[in-house]
Amino acid sequence: MPMIFVLDDSPTMVMSLSRILTKSGYTVETASNGREGMDKLKGGMKPNLILTDINMPVMDGIAFIKEARKHAATRFTPIVVLTTESGGPKQAEARSAGASGWLTKPTQPDALIATMKQLLTA
Secondary structure, three states: OOEEEEEOOOHHHHHHHHHHHHHOOOEEEEEOOHHHHHHHHHOOOOOOEEEEOOOOOOOOHHHHHHHHHHOHHHOOOOEEEEEOOOOOHHHHHHHHHOOOEEEEOOOOHHHHHHHHHHHHHO
16 A cells, blocks of 8 residues: 655645545655654655645755655655645746646645556556
8 A cells, every 4th residue: 555645734734635545545644844754754764655735844845855855765756746836936946856746735636646646656
């Protein structure tokens, strides 16, 4: 069963994403910011896909993506940005940091699951 690592500082968003992903057969681990996420990755967590917000305290999503790409275990792990930002410069910045995809909040559960399936089979 693939494991999705969700990083978001909104407990409501984490709960909603966890419910959607678990119902679709995924295991879910969570972190509330990029620093907590990196600590979990350095502790040995090996997700099949990472879903991260951009705007978080302590370490934002762009900084997290850059750090995750330096970490051997997640160098090639798909990373999807899920944010209220509608694209433009932030999307370009996320892609250059190493993001594999971009979804805008609120996203429909079907679009979320379709993106997960597409990236996990790539």
